[in-house]
Amino acid sequence: MVRAINGGPALPTAKPPRPYEKGVDERPTLIQNVETLAHAAWIHINGAAAFLEEGTRNSPGTALFTILDHHGDCTLIEAPLGMKLIELVELAGIDHHEVARVLLGGWFGGVHGQEVLGLEACFTALKVAGSGLGCASITLLGVNEDVRAIVAALGAWYADETANQCGVCRNGTKSIAKALFNNANGQATDTDLENLARWGTTLTGRGACAFIDGAATLARTTVAVISSKQFMEPRAD
Numbered sequence: 486m487v488r489a490i491n492g493g494p495a496l497p498t499a500k501p502p503r504p505y506e507k508g509v510d511e512r513p514t515l516i517q518n519v520e521t522l523a524h525a526a527w528i529h530i531n532g533a534a535a536f537l538e539e540g541t542r543n544s545p546g547t548a549l550f551t552i553l554d555h556h557g558d559c560t561l562i563e564a565p566l567g568m569k570l571i572e573l574v575e576l577a578g579i580d581h582h583e584v585a586r587v588l589l590g591g592w593f594g595g596v597h598g599q600e601v602l603g604l605e606a607c608f609t610a611l612k613v614a615g616s617g618l619g620c621a622s623i624t625l626l627g628v629n630e631d632v633r634a635i636v637a638a639l640g641a642w643y644a645d646e647t648a649n650q651c652g653v654c655r656n657g658t659k660s661i662a663k664a665l666f667n668n669a670n671g672q673a674t675d676t677d678l679e680n681l682a683r684w685g686t687t688l689t690g691r692g693a694c695a696f697i698d699g700a701a702t703l704a705r706t707t708v709a710v711i712s713s714k715q716f717m718e719p720r721a722d
């Protein structure tokens with residue numbers, strides 16, 4: 486955004502400097518989402534100590550959780566960071582027994598089996614688990630949903646939406662999309678699955694922004710999910 490305002494292409498730059506160090510017209514520039522600015526206003530009125538009373542030590546405060554369920558219904562909940570994902574799901578009025586898989590962080594935190602619902606919904610716990618809270622968007626997939634087709638569609642989205650600026654992202658997203666497509670069509674070779682698992686770690690952190698990290702996390706977690714003992718193909722009915 487800063488680069489575009491300064492007259493350049495709307496593409497991420499190498500960091501540092503970050504915008505708060507040198508941004509619009511080379512001056513320190515704050516870029517925050519509305520939720521963060523709302524927190525800042527709340528803290529200004531109520532004080533930092535009150536904010537720290539909510540959430541966990543490493544992830545204080547609250548977050549706006551967007552929960553999209555397998556019926557297509559969407560619920561927005563403000564809740565303290567650190568609540569169990571399963572508690573958020575129940576708060577949204579969803580029976581967790583109907584949840585087969587979970588996409589986290591939009592889908593930048595990858596796809597997971599329903600056992601992930603036992604984790605705390607906070608930045609720290611999900612990062613330790615190899616995922617991420619990201620924008621706090623949680624998508625629940627039911628037992629009848631074809632997770633292979635869904636992750637293949639997400640892989641294609643990464644390949645379409647890459648800014649094509651970094652070679653590792655331009656080529657990596659396309660390779661991941663191809664392997665996920667093969668997986669969805671029952672044509673994945675052992676090499677496809679080995680590549681997905683490997684790219685899931687080797688590509689992380691290699692781009693000018695975190696976009697390729699999201700594709701890598703999807704690749705890695707997809708292999709983990711479909712290799713899981715609990716993995717079931719969608720029911721035919």
Ligand code: SF4
Nearest residue numbers: 648650651654692696
């Ligand atoms: S990592 Fe991908 S999306 Fe990010 S700047 Fe590089 S090419 Fe663009």
